[in-house]
Amino acid sequence: MLYQAYQFQDDLIAPLRDLARRLQVFSATAFWGPAGDMARHFSAALEMISRFEITHERPDFAISSIMIGNRDVPITVETVLDMPFGKLLRFAADVDTPRPRILVVAPLSGHFATLLRGTVQTLLRDHDVYITDWANARDVPLSAGRFGIDDYMDYVIRFLEEIGPGGHVLAVCQPCVQVLAAVAVMSEERHPATPRTMTLMAGPIDPRESPTEVNELAVSKSLAWFENSLISGVPWRYSGRGRRVYPGFLQLVAFMAMNMQRHQDAHRKLYDHLAKGETVEAGKIKSFYDEYFAVLDLTEEFYLETIDRVFQKAELATGTFTHHGRKVDPGQIRNTALLTVEGGRDDICALGQTSAAHDLCRSLRPHLKRHHLQANVGHYGVFNGRRWEGEIYPVVRNMILAME
Known part of the structure; x- marks a missing residue:
């Protein structure tokens, strides 16, 4: 109810x-x-x-052009692959020179992929960018079946196949686990579309390292508690009627509760700007919250499996992670260069949680591994904003360029 x-x-x-x-x-x-x-x-x-x-419709990416060199290049958003639980989108730039192809794997954690608009805009300067556009579970009919962690990995692999051999992959936050596991599976199978580089940004590869409030909440309750307290059926007015989901509005409330004073202050400033007729300043705050208050629902199985397998059991870090019953071994990754990125002030995915991937990818030679610690940025600043554009992105770009 x-x-x-x-x-x-x-x-x-x-x-x-x-x-x-x-x-x-x-x-x-x-x-x-x-x-x-x-x-x-x-x-x-x-x-x-x-x-x-709170809205439940994906906002527009609103990327119509990008500066490439000294030219303003038109951008067209294309649907490359349309599947029940997500689409593969391409930001096609009107350029003649082939550019490195990169798949941005967006989090499936209550917000739409448009939360990575700034990430995509920066990457478009030098890359042919694709992104996972996850569906709102309340709009997916029950006839489409289930969607859990294994299915998420299947989608990542299918998207990489569609992009083709020689691509690159960048995961932001929660999907770092599934992307690392997917690349391990592809590497073991010697899949031709195995990416050349894998960038993992602020993701819980080993959530036992420096646990944050988010990590502690995930392990403080039983899986039954999460199921009984947070899972609900989709109302009958929507296409996914009857599907059991973790509602996006609950995730939004949880995120806001972590920094409630900051959100209250932001809305006071918004009122003051509006009352003073300061439309530019008010517009910046409104744009952020238009995006922040656009939420999507997660399927019951994906949410509970994430709590159970990623946070409570830390399966990837402990060597017990499986894909459709088959054990996943990151040690099979031998040719995909690894870059991990962490924020020094990240209160969602703390220091050491993402860099744990280096120990798991034990077969990679030293020159194929790199870790970047960005001081003085929180979780959001790792993939958006001034530090991302000026200090983190050059590291990502250089890693990709080195493997082209």
């Missing part, structure tokens, strides 16, 4: 949001005057009410 209760509450609030939007239009031309101080405060309050909403 958890999802139904949330949906009922959202349905009750929806008319209030709609009224606020209508009044906001009226307030712009009300008797206070279009530039009046009272009008701006009233309009700001109405906008804050209208924004009290």
Whole structure:
């Protein structure tokens, strides 16, 4: 009944949001005057009410062009492969010179792949970029079957096959485990599409290292508790009706609770900017929260398997990880160069959790391994923002270039 209760509450609030939007239009031309101080405060309050909403639709990537060299190059987003639980998208640049092909594996952790918009924009300067566009589980019919960790790996392998031999892969956060395991499987099978490089960024390869609040929560409760407390059925109005999911709104609440004061301060600043007519400053905050409040649901099996296999049992780090019943051995990776990236102030995936991949990839020669520790960045800063663009990305680019 958890999802139904949330949906009922959202349905009750929806008319209030709609009224606020209508009044906001009226307030712009009300008797206070279009530039009046009272009008701006009233309009700001109405906008804050209208924004009290969680959306479940993927925002647009909004990448129409990118500067390559001194030329503004048009970008077209293409669907290369469309599968029930996710699509493979390509950001096709209008250039004649072939560029290294890289698959960005986005997290399946409550937000859409558009959260990596900044990551993609930076990579597009020098690469032919593809990304995993995971589906919202509430929109996937039950007839499509289950989707667990093994299925996630199948998708990664299938996407790499579609990109073809000689590609590269970059995983952000949660999928670092599945990507490392998928590359190990491909390496053991001598798969022609095994990537040349594998970049793992801020992912829980060994969550037992310097456990964070997120790690401790995952091991503090039994798997039954997570199933009974956090899993709910999709309401009948959606295509995935009856599918049991971990709702994205719960993940959003959990993330916000970790830094509630920061989010409260951000919304106070938003109100102040709106009330003062500072549209540029307000727009930056609104853009971030438009993305942050767009959530997707995870299938029950994927969420519970992640809690069980990745966090509670740390199967990859302990050598017990399997793929469809077959043991996965990262020691089979011999030709895929490994780069791990960690943030010095990451409070979600702490120091040592991602670099643990180096010990697991024991067959890689030293010149095929590199670790980058970025000081003074948190989790989000590892793959987005000034430090990512100016200090982390050059390391990623050079690793790829060296293996081309």
